[in-house]
Amino acid sequence: GNSVTQMEGPVTLSEEAFLTINCTYTATGYPSLFWYVQYPGEGLQLLLKATKADDKGSNKGFEATYRKETTSFHLEKGSVQVSDSAVYFCALSDPPGYALNFGKGTSLLVTP
């Protein structure tokens, strides 16, 4: 079956630090990969996506590259801000357009 594994949180960083949240996946087909962000008390917002190998998704300074050889989609940001504090979910859909399988989520806290 399909599954997503992401690093456990919480992750606490100082402002302007480098962020990496690891995500690996298992899929029977060729999935599309996503990162969603959930701010406290809010819904899920799409952060970025990639639909084929070696694609790089990027948005608001966040990046992730679809690595088929390592079945990974790690999220990175060069300099985090306090406003980036949220829960980040890695997800896949396989086949594309079908249900999303989410990882357990990684809570990020950025301190001034």
Added chain:
Amino acid sequence: AAGVIQSPRHLIKEKRETATLKCYPIPRHDTVYWYQQGPGQDPQFLISFYEKMQSDKGSIPDRFSAQQFSDYHSELNMSSLELGDSALYFCASSLVSRGVSYQETQYFGPGTRLLVL
């Protein structure tokens, strides 16, 4: 830009009562998905509809049912509510257009927070 609308935003029910959650997808989107997110958990897929027909089914309890109407809005009906049904329920929509071309991005609504007492 228009987003997914869910109502109500908050709902409090007693055990064994029923609840109906509503979802209005982004205009022209043809697919609606329902997810359940327990406290501190990741969202779990319940059910989806493509062009008003059920397209996929996940871990939806038999006590729950859903449908998509001619105007593409969807309703999730929950009966014999249990304490464990307390969760955040998300609706998402996408433009899938299967058989022609597709976009796989799901856009989520703000969720309905259900509390069962």
